[in-house]
Amino acid sequence: MAATRSSAYRRYFRRHIGFTVIYLAAIALASWQVPDDARPSLGTVLIALLPGLAVVGWIWSMGRLLVELDDEYMRMLEVRKFIIATGSTLAVVNVWGIIELYTAVPRLPVFFVFPLWCLGLGIGGIANRLSFGHDTGRCR
Amino acid sequence: MRNRLKVLRAERDWSQQALADLLAVSRQSVNAIETGKYDPSLPLAFRIADVFGLKIEEIFLRD
Numbered sequence: 001m002a003a004t005r006s007s008a009y010r011r012y013f014r015r016h017i018g019f020t021v022i023y024l025a026a027i028a029l030a031s032w033q034v035p036d037d038a039r040p041s042l043g044t045v046l047i048a049l050l051p052g053l054a055v056v057g058w059i060w061s062m063g064r065l066l067v068e069l070d071d072e073y074m075r076m077l078e079v080r081k082f083i084i085a086t087g088s089t090l091a092v093v094n095v096w097g098i099i100e101l102y103t104a105v106p107r108l109p110v111f112f113v114f115p116l117w118c119l120g121l122g123i124g125g126i127a128n129r130l131s132f133g134h135d136t137g138r139c140r
Numbered sequence: 141m142r143n144r145l146k147v148l149r150a151e152r153d154w155s156q157q158a159l160a161d162l163l164a165v166s167r168q169s170v171n172a173i174e175t176g177k178y179d180p181s182l183p184l185a186f187r188i189a190d191v192f193g194l195k196i197e198e199i200f201l202r203d
Contacts, residue, residue, distance in 0.1 A: 072180070
């Protein structure tokens, strides 16, 4: 039933594209409505919150993929990617954070944690290829 | 864990994709199980046994 596997991926990509459209629209709205030096207010925080909600949507869609994947081997490959991405992100942000404590290196904005995690998914995909000869073909 | 999937498949002249379709999994799954890179769960092992009409221990062997 390869169809079941691909239908889980089809749903995932559909959701992912939907949240990407929302994210881009929310970023455009926030950039248009909120000046760079805006003071925190209910309005600016609410507008700035919208792109973050789209990111929550991406994370939710990844979680749903794990739930909906019927193929246990493909699910295992995805879970390995998640674990490698989480481990590598924790390693990078914590090592960089300690360097920040002791030296005057630039601060790493927390905004970059999720993109770093997505980069970790790519590393996980490479690890899957090296260990099993295949990957799920999905980077995010 | 070793297995006799490749031999059993050859006896029936099934491709990896044909077996994957019968098991409702991807071809990559069949390949990973066949080459010993992935040990299937007990429910999947039972499905494999059912497809071949054999007992699990006639397909999967201890190292």
